Amino acid sequence: MEKNGSIVPAEFPELKNETFLRAAQGEQTEYTPVWCMRQAGRYLPEFRETRAAQDFFATCRSPEMCCELTLQPLWRFPLDAAIIFSDILVVPQALGMEVVMVPGKGPTFPEPLKEVEDLLKLQQKVDVAAELGYVFQAITLTRHKLEGKVPLIGFSGAPWTLMSYMIEGGGSNTMAKAKAWLYRHPEASHRLLTLLTDVIVDYLVGQVAAGAQGGTEEGRGLKVAPMLQALQLFESHAGHLGPEQFAEFALPSIRSIAKRVKNKLLEDALPAVPMIIFAKDAHYALEDLAQSGYEVVGLDWTICPQDARQRTGKDITLQGNLDPCALYAPKEKIGELVKKMLEGFGSQRYIANLGHGLYPDICPEHVGAFVDAVHIHSRHLNKCS
Numbered sequence: 001m002e003k004n005g006s007i008v009p010a011e012f013p014e015l016k017n018e019t020f021l022r023a024a025q026g027e028q029t030e031y032t033p034v035w036c037m038r039q040a041g042r043y044l045p046e047f048r049e050t051r052a053a054q055d056f057f058a059t060c061r062s063p064e065m066c067c068e069l070t071l072q073p074l075w076r077f078p079l080d081a082a083i084i085f086s087d088i089l090v091v092p093q094a095l096g097m098e099v100v101m102v103p104g105k106g107p108t109f110p111e112p113l114k115e116v117e118d119l120l121k122l123q124q125k126v127d128v129a130a131e132l133g134y135v136f137q138a139i140t141l142t143r144h145k146l147e148g149k150v151p152l153i154g155f156s157g158a159p160w161t162l163m164s165y166m167i168e169g170g171g172s173n174t175m176a177k178a179k180a181w182l183y184r185h186p187e188a189s190h191r192l193l194t195l196l197t198d199v200i201v202d203y204l205v206g207q208v209a210a211g212a213q214g215g216t217e218e219g220r221g222l223k224v225a226p227m228l229q230a231l232q233l234f235e236s237h238a239g240h241l242g243p244e245q246f247a248e249f250a251l252p253s254i255r256s257i258a259k260r261v262k263n264k265l266l267e268d269a270l271p272a273v274p275m276i277i278f279a280k281d282a283h284y285a286l287e288d289l290a291q292s293g294y295e296v297v298g299l300d301w302t303i304c305p306q307d308a309r310q311r312t313g314k315d316i317t318l319q320g321n322l323d324p325c326a327l328y329a330p331k332e333k334i335g336e337l338v339k340k341m342l343e344g345f346g347s348q349r350y351i352a353n354l355g356h357g358l359y360p361d362i363c364p365e366h367v368g369a370f371v372d373a374v375h376i377h378s379r380h381l382n383k384c385s
C-alpha cells in the first residue's frame, strides 16, 4: 500500500459485501442494502469527540481524520456502504473562494459572489489533483482501512447547489440572491455552472482513480477491475427551483456530469462505477432524473415509494427515502415504517436510505434499529416473493 513513503491506490483488500453495488447495478440481492446520508456525523458521540479539537475544514484536509470519521459508523452498525467524510464546499474552495465553518451558524463564505464581475476572481482552470488531492488521499487510505468490508461512496455537490452557496454565502431559506442571478444574469449563471461542471467531472474521476482497484503506476486499470466504488451527486437545493428553472439551470449539468464522467473513466481505462443522483425535493423532475444517465435515483421523503416506482420505470434503482425525523419514533414504530417503505419500493432494485441526512440529535440506537429493520424485513420479503 505504501510506495516511496506515500499511499498509492493499489492492492486493495477484496470486497466482502457487494450487496450495495449489486442493487445499484440492478442485480438480484439477498436482502436490501442500506446506508444513511450523513452517517458520519454529529449524532455519534465518538464523532463529536474526534471533531471537537479541530476546525472543520482542517479535518476535511486530513486524510487520517477523514478515514477515521468514515469508519466510525461502520464499527457500530452493519451498514452496506461507507461514504467518504468530506464536504461539498471543498469545490468552491478549490475555485479560490474562502469558506469557514462558523460554530452555531454553519459553513460561511466571507466574500460571496455579488456581481457578475466577481466570476473573474475564480480560478478559471483548476488543477483538481493539486487542490483536492487531500480528498483523493483520504479515499485511498480509507479503501485500505475498510479492509473490503463494504464499498466506498465518493461524492460531490451538483453545480446549482454549489452555485447557490457561492452566491448566498451560506445556508438560506429562500435562495433569493442565487435565484436573482438566474433571472437577471442567465448567461453569467450558465458560465458559472459550466465552470463548476468542468471541475466536478475531474473531481469525480479523480475520486474513482484514487479508489480503483489495480491502479498501479505501471498499468493503471489495464486489467479491468471489479467495481469497488460508487459516486453520489448531491443537488440538495433542487427544491428551490421550479420545473422550468430546474430544466434550464440544473438538469443539463447533472446529465453532462454523468456522461462526461463515464466517458472519461472509459478513456482512462478506469472501472465504470454506479452513479447516484440525489436531487432533494425535485419530484417534478423525477422522470427526467430517471433518464439522466445515473444508475440510481435518490429520493427525499416527500415522494411516495409506489409513485416513484411507477414514474421511473423498471430499469432504475431507487434509493431512499425515510423521513430522518421518523428516527425520533420509538424503535418498534421505526420497524413498522421500514416495513411499509420496503413494501412500497419492493426489496429489489432498491437501496434503503433516509430521505435526507441524519440530524445531530438523532439517537444512534435508533439508527441501528433502522439498519436492522431493513435487513430483517427485506430478507423476509424476499422469502415470501
Ligand code: 1CP
Pocket (backbone or CB within 6 Å): 036, 037, 038, 039, 040, 041, 042, 051, 056, 083, 084, 085, 086, 087, 088, 089, 101, 106, 107, 155, 170, 171, 172, 234, 236, 357
Ligand atoms: O462541525 C461539523 O461537524 C459540521 C457538520 C458537517 C458534517 C458532519 C458538515 C457541515 N458537513 C459534514 C460532512 C458531510 N457533508 C458529509 C460526510 C459524509 C456523510 O454523509 O456521512 C457529506 C456527504 C456532506 C455533504 C454536504 N455538505 C451537503 C449535501 C448533503 C445534504 O445534506 O444535503 C450539503 C448541503 C453540505 C453543506 C453543509 N456542510 C455542513 C453543513 C452544516 C452544511 C449545510 C449548510 C446549510 O445549508 O445551512
